[in-house]
Amino acid sequence: MTVTLEREIKLRYADPNTARRAVLSAGAKPRRARRLQDDSLLDRGTDPLREHHCTLRVRVDDGQALLTFKGAPMSGTMKVREELETTVGDPGLIMDLCARLGFQVQFRYQKYREEFQRGRLVITVDETPVGTFVELEGNEGDILRMTTDLRRSPSDFVRDSYPTLLKRHATTRGSDVSALLFDAS
Template sequence: MPSQIEAEIKLAGPTLDALQQRLTAAGFTLELTTPRHFEDNWLFDTPTRSLFNTRQALRVRLRDDLDGATVTHKGKPVETPASGVKVREELELTVSDGHTLIQLFKKLGFEKTFRYQKFRTIYRLRHSTGLDLWAMFDETPIGCFVELEGDQAAIERLIQQLGLARDDYITASYPRLQFERCQAMGRPLEDMTFALAVGDGR
């Protein structure tokens, strides 16, 4: 069960090409590591929302290019004062049958609190200055994003390398972005899924 300390930010753009060009214009090279694939993410919590209330998360991720699923526990984030970048521990493991695991969580009393989907392409992002991190290009029902992930020092250097002001990047998760979007429309939180879901976890 690998454990790692993760920091990340997101950049939004009109298209994935525009986001790639933004990075290459700043001198970064992108090495494709995982071709475009579909991800279906399910968040679970206790009936009392004990995870949400302590800023933790339990996620089951299904992918159309892999058998099985990935289960992730996200620990309580620590927010760095200057940049707002959140740093948190993640525990992750792979299981052979994600759909059965989803049913198991439900039988154990966990509730599905949110579901979000995306098409993701993963690159290794490198710069001549020595910066080395991950770039996940996401096509979501609410727009295009690149999620930039590494350790805290790498993300802080990336922000400087790109000349980003605090308002130029996003530290919120996809559930938070969808919550704010629904709130702005006067609606309760809705799942962030495509009209024709590829996998439904039944």
Template sequence: MEIEVKVAVEALPPVAEKARQLGFEEVEPRHFEANTLYDFPGRPLSVAGCLLRVRECRGTALLTFKGRLVQHERYKVRPEKETVCESAESLRGILEGIGLRPFFRYEKFRTEFRAPSHTLLCLDEMPFGAYLELEGEPEGIEAVASALSIRPEAYIRRSYADLYGEHCRKLGKPFGDILFPPDHDRT
């Protein structure tokens, strides 16, 4: 079961510095991730509140299935299963071979820290803003949030696609894939 919250932040470097001061271990240095969501024609997975994602990162691919959200007042909670694949190209071919089609893409840069409580702290640079994610058991999430001076009122349970949709509406621009400009350095 995945239990997480997001928090919008002004800048990520101060959060990373604070995490280091608190003794968090940097388990994944800053890296680029390209994510593609897949579904069958008619989008039955999406209609059911589920998600199938291929994440390409550092030469491998991670296939993730997320089940429907579990009702929770404070956290985003949902079943999650993942497996690593050596070849993103082969994985895409398998998915498309059984009738799945890509329908949404999003990119980000991510840095990952692990707190002494084993809670995961992810610092995400999105094309439309900076966010941190806390993932783990509720007690660990609360402990890390408190250590980082984050109040529960700042918790966000929405997806990046939802947040980007809101961002687009505010700017009066059409919603689409969440991508960095083509000339953006992805290393």
């Protein structure tokens, strides 16, 4: 089995329109239209995955589900971690299967995502309940070039995951949260 490493960073933006204009001005081309993604992070009751800084996620996107395992992040200025991902046709079935294996939803969150591409670099504009981010995923050189073209620097990199950012946001407001959603679904 080949180990796939994901390398990514996030950059915070004031709003989606500013982020989109910056990405297009830097030469990226639209890849997928804006849509709602609904992510559920799964773990067992004692949180063994979280304790090892790993993630098991079911993402519902355009009626399809993606099952993803992410390993612990490696140290560095960019977030680099093992990623194993497969498409699953029936979101409800994969959630039921995971429940039967002892996994429960520990955290659920939503974001609106629009995708762009420049060469091999995948760029997303993500609207979350706590702000707008541009995420760059690809090799180190492409990420650094795009960062420069966006008039940003490595000091602007956000390595935290969306769940970490969302939970921190809730904690600063004095709430313990297991979900951050745009609607009541």
